[in-house]
Amino acid sequence: MPPSDPGDDAQHVMSADKAAVSRALNLVEDRRPESHARVAELLAALKDAPKAAGGHRVGLTGPPGVGKSTLTSVLARSVRQRGRTVGVVAVDPSSIRSGGSLLGDRARMSFDPSDAGLFVRSLPTAGEVGGLAYAANSAVRVLAAAYDMVVIETTGVGQSEIDIVHVADTVTLVIQPGSGDVLQFLKAGIMEIPDILVVNKADHEELARRAVADLRGALRTAHAAGASGGQDADWEPPIIATSATKGTGIDELIDALDRHRRHLEATLAARRRQGEVRWALDLFSRKHGEHGVSTLGGVAALKARAERDLDAGETPLSLCERLSREYVETLGKTP
Amino acid sequence: MAEYGKRQRDKPWIMRTYSGHSTAAASNELYRTNLAKGQTGLSVAFDLPTQTGYDPDDPLARGEVGKVGVPVSHIGQMRALFEGLPLDQMNTSMTINATAVWLLSLYVAVAEEQGVDPSVLRGTTQNDIIKEYLSRGTHIFPPVASMRLTTDLITYTVNEVPKWNPINICSYHLQEAGATPTQELAYALVTAIGVLDAVKATGRVPESDFGKVVGRMSFFVNAGIRFVEELCKMRAFVELWDRVAQERYGVTDPKQRRFRYGVQVNSLGLTEQQPENNVIRIVLEMLAVTLSKDARARAIQLPAWNEALGLPRPWDQQWSLRAQQILAYESDLLEYADLFKGSEVVEAQTQHLVDSAWAEVQEVLKRGGAIEAVETGYIKQKLVESNAARLRAIENGDRIVVGVNKYIESAPSPLTENLDDAILTVNPQVDADQRAALARWKIERDSAAVEKALGELERAAKTDENMMIPSIAAAHAGVTTGEWANTLRQVWGEYRAPTGVAGAAVKTSGTGAAAETIDKLRSRLHDLEARMGRRPKFLVGKPGLDGHSNGAEQIAIKARDVGFDVVYEGIRVSPEQIVASALEEGVHLIGLSILSGSHLALVPEVAQRLRDAGLGDVPVVAGGIIPEADAERLRREGIAAVYTPKDFELNNIMSDLIDLVDSQHAAE
Structure with missing residues (x-):
């Protein structure tokens, strides 16, 4: 494909032209060093998209097999019925051995293929254990420029949702009745407390009631043990029972998401900024390791620097590029 | 005795x-x-x-x-x-x-x-x-x-x-x-x-x-x-x-x-x-x-x-x-x-x-x-x-x-000498005839009786009454198969079953010739990824109503094992959906599996819709029970390759697929 003008591309993305959105996602997945500058340019052009500021980035995470794909599908359809557009990033693990992946989420989703207001993209983790896919952060920003709500679906308990915190405005943890280990993780504070908790597969009322009660108990224990109360102390994480196959509880879930989005209104910019700082530092340290970080003055200094530069209009990717150049130059100077 | x-x-x-x-x-x-x-x-x-x-x-x-x-x-x-x-x-x-x-x-x-x-x-x-x-x-x-x-x-x-x-x-x-x-x-x-x-x-x-x-x-x-x-x-x-x-x-x-x-x-x-x-x-x-x-x-x-x-x-x-x-x-x-x-x-x-x-x-x-x-x-x-x-x-x-x-050596077989005559073909006119006949049926029946029967069916579906009773009444009233099923779809919804492929653990031989072949395929894909910047992504689709998914599943798993990113959507996906997925997922290659014999209708349709969506340069391959004459025709219409049950060596298929993505990349 011939390289196109990033400004034009960004315009097309912002008007939710599917071909343009897809091309933009292809670009952010491109790992060739020569593409990095174009990615940074594209994201910079999308930074102030009208949709992005007013939109909602929803993270959906939880152990395998709790029905996240089906829930995502039902959630997306219901949000569409409320007249909002939706972009979905579904992250699937890659095989460690071959690097290949089976991106199966679409199989559980049923969408109207002619709906211009719904876009689903699967992303492989590309071997990043416990992490979001390499390109997921950027992909979320592309979709956020085009659609009202972006849903990021990932699998995992314990580690990967830390990544999702960087990229989602609202972190939603999905479990099913009988997910004992998740309760233990919560209680022990191994897991940060999400903004919303969902008990899916709540087809039997009695089971669902018990699961919700168990979860409530686990949250109390976690609070008592002084676990970090998620993002902020003013928010009491709601617990919602859903059945994605029957379609029950979905309206409550959307209402809770909307409530949380409104709750964030004042702090959203700061929260997203914090995520970008973490992302920029993450990118840099993945590339250059601890040596890179300490050469440029250590974590605290880099963090302060990132906050300053991002305020000045830098994007995480361009910042990482610049830090890399500085590091390489410094290396060149040391004897 | x-x-x-x-x-x-x-x-x-x-x-x-x-x-x-x-x-x-x-x-x-x-x-x-x-x-x-x-x-x-x-x-x-x-x-x-x-x-x-x-x-x-x-x-x-x-x-x-x-x-x-x-x-x-x-x-x-x-x-x-x-x-x-x-x-x-x-x-x-x-x-x-x-x-x-x-x-x-x-x-x-x-x-x-x-x-x-x-x-x-x-x-x-x-x-x-x-x-x-x-x-x-x-x-x-x-x-x-x-x-x-x-x-x-x-x-x-x-x-x-x-x-x-x-x-x-x-x-x-x-x-x-x-x-x-x-x-x-x-x-x-x-x-x-x-x-x-x-x-x-x-x-x-x-x-x-x-x-x-x-x-x-x-x-x-x-x-x-x-x-x-x-x-x-x-x-x-x-x-x-x-x-x-x-x-x-x-x-x-x-x-x-x-x-x-x-x-x-x-x-x-x-x-x-x-x-x-x-x-x-x-x-x-x-x-x-x-x-x-x-x-x-x-x-x-x-x-x-x-x-x-x-x-x-x-x-x-x-x-x-x-x-x-x-x-x-x-x-x-x-x-x-x-x-x-x-x-x-x-x-x-x-x-x-x-x-x-x-x-x-x-x-x-x-x-x-x-x-x-x-x-x-x-x-x-x-x-x-x-x-x-x-x-x-x-x-x-x-x-x-x-x-x-x-x-595998064989003298020429008189039974398959004329291969295209050795199977039955269904007259393509059947489709249109049946549509016309259905339209006539709908005009001639008592539509009030049909409405009433469908209403009764819907009501019963919401209770736990036996569905046979209203269904027999609906049969007499002239209700159609599609009406019966759609009424119940409205009440109960539809279901997409797990594909079983994502979690399937597949043993690959650790040593020997087979392992070497796999390693070679993997390193070719790896090399291709480095040149393309993105791992080759392969959409496996099953258009039509045929639910025999074994072939598609095995291709999907094998492709994953040699290193493709594979999007597999399960069975019964319409051509529209396949094209929408290809577009949204940004795939480099599409494989279609059809065993019901409807390949001549469905494969060209997908190809046409891809062209309409500006994806005409994404190579498409097809697999299924496809007689050679049909395969020839599909190839003439731009399908890159056609595979049938005789192509049991999946590694060869994978090698072809890598070639296809490679030459398409080279052409861009």
């Missing part, structure tokens, strides 16, 4: 041929011919729209009408299908599942029209939805709603049509999906247990009558080429079913505990190469289910020698029927008591299968039973793994398939 074990000759099993195509009238003619040739029962093959609840005018039915069976959209067509065939004298097996309640309702309604009391009807509805989720793919509704239809049909026939076999628990399709004998036994039994438990839970059958329900359960079994093991498998079935009926359901009458089964022998093992060898395979497989007097099939249908090439012609089916007749009437098999009672070898192997299958039954029950194991994908994943192992064994020569991976 002069000789030991010799006794009065047994009655032979029911002999059927699975058939139906094009239209009700054409199929009716075929049934009459088959009965005249000495066939003793009918086995109706419905087309995919009928099986999945669509009328011929539905966009999803495009290219599928009359292909793999007969279209039956309303009572007029059911009437035509059995024109001149008095239903009180027929024994009719219907391969119908998600819409079984509907097709049986049409059958009962036609019987009523013929003046036949439904209580004398004899035959079978397949009605096994679990294996549809696992392998055959014609399900419509979510598991709970589907099970409700299943039990509605059972409780209705047990009372109203007592000689009817309301369900055929199918282990057949499990083997086609790759099940080992142990898995075939275990998953068929847990399915039967799931169904019986559900019937019990309806509370419609008094405890004292439950033996009757158990006694009406029948099975539809597969027989593969390892025919000694298969023979033992059938004996194991008899023993295990007796155990389940007695221990779990307390059935005291031994007759009601009898394992009653019909057979279609293995189609999976039939080869496209040297297809005449399939006749020998079919006969050996038939022996597995007939030799044991104590575990003999009650009904047999044999595939035709050329099934791997396309749809068989009447002569091909006749050849298979003759094989049955020779065994039953010419040979002395039916003159003897059980041949294997007391055989140490057979008994030991049978016991081994009994034990291993029983352990797996317990495993599934521990996981919550058949339905739960479908929803979590546990069983599906096991089947996908077994099938991958089977294909690998064929590919690397551990498992010999004559004419395929060994003894």
Whole structure:
């Protein structure tokens, strides 16, 4: 494909032209060093998209097999019925051995293929254990420029949702009745407390009631043990029972998401900024390791620097590029 | 009795041929011919729209009408299908599942029209939805709603049509999906247990009558080429079913505990190469289910020698029927008591299968039973793994398939000299004719009666009343198959079953030539990724209504294993959806799998829509039962490659696919 003008591309993305959105996602997945500058340019052009500021980035995470794909599908359809557009990033693990992946989420989703207001993209983790896919952060920003709500679906308990915190405005943890280990993780504070908790597969009322009660108990224990109360102390994480196959509880879930989005209104910019700082530092340290970080003055200094530069209009990717150049130059100077 | 074990000759099993195509009238003619040739029962093959609840005018039915069976959209067509065939004298097996309640309702309604009391009807509805989720793919509704239809049909026939076999628990399709004998036994039994438990839970059958329900359960079994093991498998079935009926359901009458089964022998093992060898395979497989007097099939249908090439012609089916007749009437098999009672070898192997299958039954029950194991994908994943192992064994020569991976030299075969004439082709006009006929039907019927019947159907669906009653009324009122199914879709929703591929663990050989080939493929892909910046992404799609997903699944898994990012969406995806996915996912390559014979309609349509969406340069390959003349045509229309069952070496296919992505990348 011939390289196109990033400004034009960004315009097309912002008007939710599917071909343009897809091309933009292809670009952010491109790992060739020569593409990095174009990615940074594209994201910079999308930074102030009208949709992005007013939109909602929803993270959906939880152990395998709790029905996240089906829930995502039902959630997306219901949000569409409320007249909002939706972009979905579904992250699937890659095989460690071959690097290949089976991106199966679409199989559980049923969408109207002619709906211009719904876009689903699967992303492989590309071997990043416990992490979001390499390109997921950027992909979320592309979709956020085009659609009202972006849903990021990932699998995992314990580690990967830390990544999702960087990229989602609202972190939603999905479990099913009988997910004992998740309760233990919560209680022990191994897991940060999400903004919303969902008990899916709540087809039997009695089971669902018990699961919700168990979860409530686990949250109390976690609070008592002084676990970090998620993002902020003013928010009491709601617990919602859903059945994605029957379609029950979905309206409550959307209402809770909307409530949380409104709750964030004042702090959203700061929260997203914090995520970008973490992302920029993450990118840099993945590339250059601890040596890179300490050469440029250590974590605290880099963090302060990132906050300053991002305020000045830098994007995480361009910042990482610049830090890399500085590091390489410094290396060149040391004897 | 002069000789030991010799006794009065047994009655032979029911002999059927699975058939139906094009239209009700054409199929009716075929049934009459088959009965005249000495066939003793009918086995109706419905087309995919009928099986999945669509009328011929539905966009999803495009290219599928009359292909793999007969279209039956309303009572007029059911009437035509059995024109001149008095239903009180027929024994009719219907391969119908998600819409079984509907097709049986049409059958009962036609019987009523013929003046036949439904209580004398004899035959079978397949009605096994679990294996549809696992392998055959014609399900419509979510598991709970589907099970409700299943039990509605059972409780209705047990009372109203007592000689009817309301369900055929199918282990057949499990083997086609790759099940080992142990898995075939275990998953068929847990399915039967799931169904019986559900019937019990309806509370419609008094405890004292439950033996009757158990006694009406029948099975539809597969027989593969390892025919000694298969023979033992059938004996194991008899023993295990007796155990389940007695221990779990307390059935005291031994007759009601009898394992009653019909057979279609293995189609999976039939080869496209040297297809005449399939006749020998079919006969050996038939022996597995007939030799044991104590575990003999009650009904047999044999595939035709050329099934791997396309749809068989009447002569091909006749050849298979003759094989049955020779065994039953010419040979002395039916003159003897059980041949294997007391055989140490057979008994030991049978016991081994009994034990291993029983352990797996317990495993599934521990996981919550058949339905739960479908929803979590546990069983599906096991089947996908077994099938991958089977294909690998064929590919690397551990498992010999004559004419395929060994003894492949062959003199020219006079049977396949004119290959395009060696199969049946369905007139493409059927599609349009059926749409026109449907439009006429809708004009001529009493639309107020139809509205009322559909309203009643919807109302009943929201209660727990038996759906047979309003369905029979709807049949009489002239409701169509699509209307019946759509009404219920509105109430119950639709279901997409787990594909089982994402979690399937596949063993790849660690050393040797096979491992080297894989390593080479992986490093080529790795190199390509480095040049493209993105790992090659491959969309595997199954357009149309055909639910036979084994091929697509195995390609998807293999592609993942050599390093592709694979998007697999499961079965029954429309061309529109495939193109939307290709666009949103940014894929480099598309593979389409179609086994129903509708490739000439569907593949070019996908290609055209890709061009319309600006994706005309993404290479498309196709796989399926595709005759060479059709393959040629598809290639002419721009399809990059066409694969058929003879292409069993998946590594070669993968190598082609990498080449395709590579040359496309080079061209950009």
